[in-house]
Amino acid sequence: MTNPSPDTPQREPTSEGVARAAKKIAALLPPTPLLPLEVGGATVWCKAESLQPVGAFKIRGAWHRLSDMGEEERAHGVVAVSSGNHAQGVAWAARRLGIHAAIVMPNDAPAVKLANTRALGAEVVLYDRPGGEDRDVISRALCSERGATLVHAYGDPWVIEGQGSAGLEIAEQMERLAGGSPTRIVCPCGGGGLTAGLALACPDAEIVPVEPEGWDDVRRSLEQGRIVPVQPSPPPTACDALQTPRTFPINFAVMKARGLRGISVTESEIRAAQRLAFNTLRLVIEPGGAAALAAIMTGKAATDGHTAVVLSGGNVDPAAYAAIVAKPSHD
């Protein structure tokens, strides 16, 4: 497989890089809370990344990447491809650093994500996702026209290290609140940026990536020991943030080396998790952000020891969210 992001520097992400990212991020963003939740008699600890300024953990990797760029690189701007959360993370970091950001977004992205990305001052370049337009072609063209740097949403060592900083925060908070280090961290998984980052951050914890059914290419890749893409014509999913066609070698190498095993959850299980977050944690969680909690609720992920679950994002269109919250729990 060729690497579709030729502008991404090819170095390996490291635990040291995660620690450095965590320090940079701690100087700017207070830790998101780690909230206790009782599920089936066990206490699990919910990392509320939905409370980041852009409503998702993606701000971490974007900040680590952009703040490490030199003067010359910054002057030519950055390009990112994203359905919305990485978009907002990059736009936020770029605005703060005075860097021009062009974000290639699908025309069927949630309106709230499009609006928020524009509100953060980024240039939004739409592509026709349902029509099959290739976002990588568009982003590459932008990069070569402008000499801009591509900031990939997951296949980038800085991005992986930045997302991993959430794991160091979890470990510190878990020690203080529960008196021990994390036994496992269950997290939503799209391309594997967060999963690989957590694996680097917490070498002694079991890291459990969770994907929507039919979009569980990481689960199948880990099972087969090689990268396999999402199968043709995957079912529709409400998890726009987890619709990634395949993981990248840079992510897979970390996940495979750790012998991770993935889990898949259904759309209905994800909605139930969103309702639990609403009723019991009073948190607005988007479908993709609730996938890991769904794995906990259903018993698909274990909860013995000290279990953390990442609630990765909360950017959801109001009407869609209202429909989910208003429906009974068995829907």
Place this chain on the structure above:
Amino acid sequence: MTNPSPDTPQREPTSEGVARAAKKIAALLPPTPLLPLEVGGATVWCKAESLQPVGAFKIRGAWHRLSDMGEEERAHGVVAVSSGNHAQGVAWAARRLGIHAAIVMPNDAPAVKLANTRALGAEVVLYDRPGGEDRDVISRALCSERGATLVHAYGDPWVIEGQGSAGLEIAEQMERLAGGSPTRIVCPCGGGGLTAGLALACPDAEIVPVEPEGWDDVRRSLEQGRIVPVQPSPPPTACDALQTPRTFPINFAVMKARGLRGISVTESEIRAAQRLAFNTLRLVIEPGGAAALAAIMTGKAATDGHTAVVLSGGNVDPAAYAAIVAKPSHD
């Protein structure tokens, strides 16, 4: 005016009591986050008390009160009167301390608050609020039958001091995050427990109580310099947590001594604040919990200097919340 809670010990709440409460609470509950929010070009700092384990700040006063009770007192149990948030706070503290709690709740309280209070192991005693049944008569009868201690929702020195601990947290967080002490704290106001507590906690900040229109007895009391009740036949309000008929002398003394001035907001302004919290903070906030944010959004409360706003609770029935979130912002 006679004091309707004869069992409440008549001492004054103090700043020293707030500091002691804050220490006890810090040992048990991590600080709720203070989240930045841009409103009309200014940054205000939102104290997310909706993220407390019971979904409201009421856990603070309840914990300070119950944990200070002696063995003998604990053995006879406690009685509280509440539409739901104080109920859950008392039930939570009682369960943790092994104290029996009977909670007198209106039969028109949000179903979620009734369910949560029962789930915390409390005995729920319903009274007919729409039918005009007197909750104080019921609670007094329970107390004298059982020798139980009444834990009033706001007219109690421990409760006031406990709620004030939120102010000390805000001051510490504001210093760290914004580099200064709070210029003002804008807070939802029912009976004045939180308002009086914040006034004791932060002597140099302007404390601004906010009530729903028609239920603004504290605002009018402060204007007139004496306690006046809610006017007869007040309009319906979605803010079940702020439907208090009048403040108590113990609360009013603190508020009056500080020369506070209140603000009232409309139901529509409150809904807009709930939507802002949903879209921008990804927090589920109940109507009463959003009153102070509504005062900020409308410009009725000032935002110069370092302004904190308390988002006091997030216990809301799903269907009611869905209807608010799904509607356009001008509703």
